[in-house]
Amino acid sequence: MLPDRAQVSTFLEDAAEWHRSRANEPLLRLIRSPWSGVEHDVAAAYAALGRRGGAILEMVERGQPPVPPPQREQLLRFARNARRVLEVPNGLDETALRRSIAEIFEVAEKSGTTPPAEALSGASLELAEACEPEPAGPIAPWRHHFSASSLNTFGECARKWFYKYACAAVEDPGSSASAYGKALHVALEDFHGEFPRPRRADEAAMRRRIREYVTWAFAASRDGFATAVEYKLQLRRAQRTAQRYVDWLMVEAKEAPFVVLGREVAASLEMAGRPFVGYIDRIDRDDVSGGIRVVDYKTGNIAMSASEYCEKVRRFRDFQLPFYYWARTAEGDRVTKLVLIPLKDALLDVRPIVLQVLPRSSASNNWGDACGTIGVDELERSRTRMIELSDRLASGTIAQFEPTKDSDACTYCAYAAACARRPAPERRRFGY
Ligand code: SF4
Known part of the structure; x- marks a missing residue:
């Protein structure tokens, strides 16, 4: 499905703001956009890190947190493009700036030509180099020590374990x-x-x-x-x-x-x-x-x-x-x-x-x-x-860390903002 026109326009606005201000906020919006080319869950995890003060382009380049190769490719491409936006000369008018950004991110019309910025707000667009998604690969085997509390976390929600231990995606600031x-x-x-x-x-x-x-x-x-x-x-x-x-x-x-x-x-x-x-x-x-x-x-x-x-x-x-x-x-x-x-x-x-x-x-x-x-x-x-679970986590064969089905577990989860597949909260049984 193509992102809608407003999203394209917003994407270019955010990129232009990133060019002008080099601020974190527009960069976080950029990576979350469907036009960033970064898979939603991965983009959300990096945006959550960035919101807590992390320099996401450096993190991408360092490979922290680690992600499977296809998503890493997407992230590196995004980081390269985001840096190229900063190299666009200052002083261009808004239309020229947007056109340059559209070229960098290959935001093109179906015909393959780059649309003028004014036209972007009304055009039907798709990524110029759409490619087949690669099959998902397993997460790297866990090579560190185990603890009862980490296995408790895995028992509560495998995806939470992944965020907390495998990628240390978000530093839980505590409560x-x-x-x-x-x-x-x-x-x-x-x-x-x-x-x-x-x-x-x-x-x-x-x-x-x-x-x-x-x-x-x-x-x-x-x-x-x-x-x-x-x-x-x-x-x-x-x-x-x-x-x-x-x-x-x-x-x-x-x-x-x-x-x-x-x-x-x-x-x-x-x-x-x-x-x-x-x-x-x-x-x-x-x-x-x-x-x-x-x-x-x-x-x-x-x-x-x-x-x-x-x-x-x-x-x-x-x-x-x-x-x-x-x-x-x-x-x-x-x-x-x-x-x-x-x-x-x-x-x-x-x-x-x-x-x-x-x-x-x-x-x-x-x-x-x-x-x-x-x-x-x-x-x-x-x-x-405990031994069976440690065997599984050390095997490197787990391709998907499934979210919990118990929405109560998500209530105070530090990773909820990044977790697109968390279960919907149960409806309140009593009045407000
Ligand atoms: S928000 Fe819920 S499903 Fe997602 S990681 Fe946290 S506990 Fe698991």
Whole structure:
């Protein structure tokens, strides 16, 4: 289908503005135009990068982010043409300038002659050198390490994995939610450095010190919050959550005393010859049983119950705790519990989700909302699946990274602007 006449005229206007101003904005419009000769998805990805301050012509020439050969050819041709537009002498009148640009981009009438600029607004046009699209090639095999979170991303949306890991197309600037999470993790890491064994006798000191650690960690992350108000609100939320966290520590110290053995512990493990890495928020040892529990702090949405989390593991939607289990087991630990500590809601008591590790999964594996069991056989299935996924990603045979079918996954996706095939949002069920 031919682009409509208005698009042609707009394309030439944008190119003329690029010639005059050398500004980023008209260049971004140019690459997104059907007349740029660059495939829509690829153009959208580069435009998204350019909008965040990237110099797109240099990125094209460096081959960053990498794209398959046919699209790379299109990009290089576009970059060459865009640079040639800058070489058009200054001082031409608008008509001559447009004609020069039309020649550079081979925006020609069907007859093959270059139309005068005035005529372009009304002509029926097509690219002079239309060519058959080449067959799509596979994406280069993934040669780096794997992590549970990258496989979680792949499970959520393969296309998101492609944007985030394969082409690093858009640097996710983060949100106040991610800044909140990072700062609270840092505060708890420092806090447990000072208080590895929570005790009732230290309660007053713990409450005071955690307040200070949270204050310092948030001050160090100040740039992650867009406004002063947002910063203060999130800091207040973190302070309340931290006090609730100490409430929970006091109960735990009485009922199941423990000692913190490690904080932000590097986890690395080779599985089927491939390196997997990650960081474990905390590793505890139970005073009574001597068993090791692996703890993950969660400052975003998480499963509401042990059975919900187990279901995510079974459906291969979450690999984090299974990976930590295998990483610590390989280090010689007797891991008896996997724990998620929700730290999102300052208005709720801290109620961790605790999964006791059993040799085999059990049909009646829930003792309550927050407690349950998980079998080593389930953890083994999760490990097998991690290896299968890493095999696929390292094979270099994936030609298409399909978008998710779950539109909820797109709500906060940093790549949504570049993702032309994202699913349409579900219709609201309730009124505005
Ligand atoms: S916008 Fe949706 S479909 Fe597209 S990459 Fe993000 S999560 Fe996947």
